[in-house]
Amino acid sequence: MATEKNYGNPELEAKLRDRYLYTDDTNPEFLNDVKKVSRTIAHMCYQCGTCTGSCPSAPRSSYRIRLFMRRGVLGLEKEALNDPDLWLCTTCYSCTDRCPRDIAPTDVIMAMRNLAFKYDIVPRNFLKTVQLIYTTGHGVPNNDVNRSAREKLGLSRDPPTTHSYPEFMPGIQKIIDHYKLKENADRILAEEGQ
Ligand code: SF4
Numbered sequence: 001m002a003t004e005k006n007y008g009n010p011e012l013e014a015k016l017r018d019r020y021l022y023t024d025d026t027n028p029e030f031l032n033d034v035k036k037v038s039r040t041i042a043h044m045c046y047q048c049g050t051c052t053g054s055c056p057s058a059p060r061s062s063y064r065i066r067l068f069m070r071r072g073v074l075g076l077e078k079e080a081l082n083d084p085d086l087w088l089c090t091t092c093y094s095c096t097d098r099c100p101r102d103i104a105p106t107d108v109i110m111a112m113r114n115l116a117f118k119y120d121i122v123p124r125n126f127l128k129t130v131q132l133i134y135t136t137g138h139g140v141p142n143n144d145v146n147r148s149a150r151e152k153l154g155l156s157r158d159p160p161t162t163h164s165y166p167e168f169m170p171g172i173q174k175i176i177d178h179y180k181l182k183e184n185a186d187r188i189l190a191e192e193g194q
């Protein structure tokens with residue numbers, strides 16, 4: 001009799017024991033939704049794993065882009081959108097460069113993030129980044145430690161970005177307002193008392 005492997009992760013082991021796909025867990029429209037938003041041929045994935053093998057996040061985390069491709073094809077919407085690993089893609093596009101089927105897995109991930117946002121499933125640090133971009137034009141604004149370091153290097157204290165040209169902030173805010181990003185980030189954080 002085959003013995004079960006022990007990965008030291010009870011949740012993963014339970015999932016591996018479960019060989020069944022429950023139709024209740026699937027959304028047949030999920031793949032179409034992903035394709036519509038990503039504009040890539042996600043259904044053509046044949047699970048070769050080249051994307052995961054190319055992914056700089058994979059060796060450093062539990063994130064596996066190939067798993068998300070499979071979830072897309074199987075319509076496992078809740079599984080995909082509720083997995084925090086969805087937010088570990090750095091959008092480096094290595095997987096897209098190398099996919100032998102000319103799929104853009106990066107864009108699949110971006111599409112899934114967009115769909116997750118519709119359900120308010122967004123990590124808090126992403127929402128706080130939206131707020132920072134809205135107020136400063138930067139996800140990571142300059143600070144006094146950086147300013148001193150820049151001075152020592154003979155650079156201006158602030159880089160030639162919105163820090164030096166705040167007159168461009170209204171344009172940035174207009175784009176963010178158009179997509180209601182800041183409004184939704186504020187709402188979700190307020191609902192959670194943050
Ligand atoms: S490289 Fe392309 S075909 Fe291979 S698993 Fe990734 S998305 Fe699918």
Ligand code: SF4
Binds near residue numbers: 057105109
């Ligand atoms: S784009 Fe994202 S999923 Fe693709 S290789 Fe880079 S980090 Fe990994």
